[in-house]
Amino acid sequence: MRDWDDLRHFLAVARAGSTLGAARSLGVNQTTCARRIAALEATTRTQLFERRRAGYRLTEAGARLLVLAARVEREVRALEGALEAERRMLSGRLRATTNESIANDVLTPFLARFREAYPRIRVEVTITDRTLELARGEADVALRAGRQPEAVGVAVRRICHLPWTIYCARDYALRHGAPTSQAEIAGHAVIGGEGNVADIAGVRWLEEAAPGTEVVSRSGSLTNMTAAAVAGLGLAALPCMIGDREPALQRCFPPVPGIGGDLWLVVREEAREVPHVRAFLDSLVAHLGAVRSMLEGSATG
Template identity: 35%
Template sequence: MDWDDVRHFLALARSGSIRAAGASLGVSHSTVARRVDGLEARLAARLFDRSRDGYTLTEAGLQMLASAERIEHEMAALERGLVGQDERLCGEVALTCCDNYLADVLLRELTRFCRAYPEVELSFTVDSRPFDLSKREADVAIRALSRGAQPPEHLIGIKLAPVTIASYVATVHAERLAPELDGTEPRWISFDDRKMQEVLIADSSYPHVPAWGAFSTFELVVRAACEGLGLVMLPTYVGDREPALRRLARPDLRHMADLWLLSHPDLRDNARFRATRACIADAMRRHAGLFTGEGWCTDAPGRPEIASDGPARPS
């Protein structure tokens, strides 16, 4: 049985849609259909029921699913074992982090790293969803975990930096939105999770200021604040680097979470992954003030500088 056929079968079984399966595999929907049709023909068994609502596994398909997932697990372990022994500083490194502001900090460092190691090819994704490192959806992941939380036991985790939030207002709208002044009508711009926002507001220096709106990303929240739609609570590595924002008189710095560097233990000794992890960890240490909030300078609202002395060497 062709492993590629099994991969296409699994993608379709999990998504129930030819197009979604193709997107997850990076191939056309016609390729998925052809692979699955060919697999059914070779097995002389119908694995899916087709309908206008999508693809549903038959009894035979359900039986195959368990075996296919075992094969997938074994193939992933085999690949990790081989890749994990690679001592060459060359090849692809798939990195993911959770937002564009963090990516911007890292990319400055990683640019120098890639120049020092030109045979290392970086694949960088910004996405907050969980990546399955066992299946090598990413080789290195940077994720925010709640304060005190630990990464999954099957992964190697290095705590990089705290996620410290502070309260901000757009400088040009500060007088109109000042929560300390009488006659103003401030409001907090809210993320999608209004319940969490209300907990933070109640614990802030301005509990009387109501929440407003629902914005899904840091970029949208920052843009809304710059347009004068309200006050915002942001991680300091976001708010302190936005020239149009300034901290409120009582910014309420709070350590809410931690950024972790995650990887699979089977890839611990791979030279290029080890070097990448070292570069990222070194960069975060040297820019610690940006994440603790101690890098703020009231005399220079242009915000903390991001500088580098060069790429970290693998240890």
């Protein structure tokens, strides 16, 4: 056998019944499948398929070969499993950091799973509003929301968009009515930010959205702003990720374009290629992909 990988293509074509279908399942081009089958037949000097307009059909010899190729595949799968187990016995320690809401919604649920898959990798999580300096070794991995983080000594990867919009308590809406567009914000009470939070695009947008808005409260954390909104103090700009999870809150209108942020995965440069960090990142990215629609808000429209 000149190239064992031909067998992988053979299996796919045999099972799909066409080179096109096989190509889809393998994530390659149809032409590639056809060529590899041709190569296999040429080197083995055995016709394995009948070419038809309707697809590739196994010959008798091909059918006999199929069961043997399946055995090869079985052994390869076993090997892959062992390799996976090998990786999962990776050990090491790493420090991750993020803010409270991302921790609650994303990181902590992920950690539960991760711990099962990689029991020997110890993850220490620091939940803080402060932006730890990865380049200085304060942590290895961070999940950050907002604008693109500075990238000195770290690798940065954008995960998804985090839409924002204006929320108010359902109770507030009953009493004062909820605005349905930017134009109706005028006259409403709004909840503002303090310190870093005041600089967030969404928070500033709300304060400047209309003349005559009264800032009834200022807080230095989104958690606190959320609490204020729940208490019915007024309108608050919040990430949908947070606002949508509060049953007491409602969106005033769909996510406002331009005030959203992004979710960023940041990794310390030196830690990046370390095997157990790598394993952590791979798993995390997979998990983030799985929950992306949740993060981006189901009604992003």
